[in-house]
Amino acid sequence: MNINQETIVKCLQQSASIDEQKKLKQWLIEKPSHQSYFKQIEAVWKNADLKPSEVNFDVSQAWNTINSKISSSEEVNVVPMWSQPWVRVAASVVLVLGIGLGVYFQLATPSADSMAMVEMTSSDVPQELQLPDGSRVTLMPFSSVSYSSDFGHEREIMLTGGAFFEVRKSNDQPFVVNVEKLEVTVLGTKFLVKESDQRTEVFVEEGSVSVSPNANNGEKILTAEQGVYLDNSSGIIKPIAITDNILSWKSGVLEFNNVQLTKVLQDIGTHYNVSIRLKNSNIGKCHLTSRLDNKSIDEVLQVLELVLNVEISASSTNEYLISGKGC
Amino acid sequence: MARELANMSDQQLLEQLASGDQAVLKHYFDTHYAALCRHGLKYVRIAEVSEEIVQEIFVNFWERRSDLNISGSVGAYLYSAVRYRGINYIRNQLPKEQAMTESVDVAAEAELEFDAYLTDSDLKTRLRQAISDLPEKCRLIFLLAKEEGLTYREIAEELEVSEKTVENQMGIALKKLRAALQTGRTTESGASMISVLFKIFWM
Numbered sequence: 001m002n003i004n005q006e007t008i009v010k011c012l013q014q015s016a017s018i019d020e021q022k023k024l025k026q027w028l029i030e031k032p033s034h035q036s037y038f039k040q041i042e043a044v045w046k047n048a049d050l051k052p053s054e055v056n057f058d059v060s061q062a063w064n065t066i067n068s069k070i071s072s073s074e075e076v077n078v079v080p081m082w083s084q085p086w087v088r089v090a091a092s093v094v095l096v097l098g099i100g101l102g103v104y105f106q107l108a109t110p111s112a113d114s115m116a117m118v119e120m121t122s123s124d125v126p127q128e129l130q131l132p133d134g135s136r137v138t139l140m141p142f143s144s145v146s147y148s149s150d151f152g153h154e155r156e157i158m159l160t161g162g163a164f165f166e167v168r169k170s171n172d173q174p175f176v177v178n179v180e181k182l183e184v185t186v187l188g189t190k191f192l193v194k195e196s197d198q199r200t201e202v203f204v205e206e207g208s209v210s211v212s213p214n215a216n217n218g219e220k221i222l223t224a225e226q227g228v229y230l231d232n233s234s235g236i237i238k239p240i241a242i243t244d245n246i247l248s249w250k251s252g253v254l255e256f257n258n259v260q261l262t263k264v265l266q267d268i269g270t271h272y273n274v275s276i277r278l279k280n281s282n283i284g285k286c287h288l289t290s291r292l293d294n295k296s297i298d299e300v301l302q303v304l305e306l307v308l309n310v311e312i313s314a315s316s317t318n319e320y321l322i323s324g325k326g327c
Numbered sequence: 328m329a330r331e332l333a334n335m336s337d338q339q340l341l342e343q344l345a346s347g348d349q350a351v352l353k354h355y356f357d358t359h360y361a362a363l364c365r366h367g368l369k370y371v372r373i374a375e376v377s378e379e380i381v382q383e384i385f386v387n388f389w390e391r392r393s394d395l396n397i398s399g400s401v402g403a404y405l406y407s408a409v410r411y412r413g414i415n416y417i418r419n420q421l422p423k424e425q426a427m428t429e430s431v432d433v434a435a436e437a438e439l440e441f442d443a444y445l446t447d448s449d450l451k452t453r454l455r456q457a458i459s460d461l462p463e464k465c466r467l468i469f470l471l472a473k474e475e476g477l478t479y480r481e482i483a484e485e486l487e488v489s490e491k492t493v494e495n496q497m498g499i500a501l502k503k504l505r506a507a508l509q510t511g512r513t514t515e516s517g518a519s520m521i522s523v524l525f526k527i528f529w530m
Contacts, residue, residue, distance in 0.1 A: 044508065
């Protein structure tokens, strides 16, 4: 007698019909070798462990991969240029300028497609991207840049949030960064633009830039290691000190050179998105000299505890309290 | 913020995702990524491939965020996506003819002697090794029959092969796994001779 292989498998799967089970029984009593064969298959079936072996996956690295795929696919998701408010403004200006110029624009612009906007947005981690002209942008978390798909004719970019720019030098094509409150024009340099509700900051690492607030005609030239901020409500431009750790989000490095603790805690708070309070205001008078290179917040707090001889406890999520004598 | 997301229903999260909130994607990613990769390893076996599959799923999940139509839980959706893509990967990886190369005669093989001295854990380790040595498609067919209890016809439909191919591949899987129970008594010299003979026989 011959038995169908699937009948045996079905019996092991416990999905065999009564008929099939009978068949198997008959086959088994026919010969001892059938029984030993079945016993082996049964042992295989019962002991075969198909659970995947324990492998650890690097979740944060994988997220970076996905993040870059997502933002590069965002490039394909172009927003029609005409939906951007600033373009509508520009378009109305063209109308006012008269028909002659209008005709020129029509001739120079073959189709609406070539006027699409490219927009890129970062998540909760900084995101590096390259512009068509080879300039590099490092977006701060939760920021976005957009530019026209024919970027390169005019190197003009809209920014919300903050970003660090490394602009490829081009003498005849200025690179312009527009934020709500001001405009930064450069030829080739490395600089940061960052807006918040209270102020708009510009900081130059290398080269020089020109900063002009949108509210007035003033212009300020900044050179390497210089920074200014525009107070959004008063419209006044003031210098920022370079000890501000303004690029720490990008480098991961916080550096303090005999800095008063109140200022240190501000920088740490901004960098790690936490708030640190003092139980005793005297502690705030302590000074700190330290270089914190890509440390976790826990490591940073440990350093503070050791150096300042204080105790730090978490009062709630992302909130810490420092207690101790002070300096 | 993460805590707020954790309190929201899938439906609310999907709405937020559709509006372009990457934090929702990150939330699902953090919750499921490692487990999905492990799940993928059931089908594809190579960790890098499994990761690639899972990453593609998340990218796709994001790109289709505004026209996703998920009725059940997002977790279940992601798991079945891994299964689908995992099986697809194996199906597309090998030429179909390869499945037809070996066939098995059940009765002729029934004479092998079962090694009664193997402990359960020996047996499991040995089987684990043998399973990972099976050819991809063969292993997948065995897995679908054993873990998911599919019939030969269902497996054939899923993999787009004939039922005969499924039967042949199951035959190969069972033969090789049975052989794993019998070979490898390497403590005695005589036994290792036997194991070599068996290997030649079963290759």
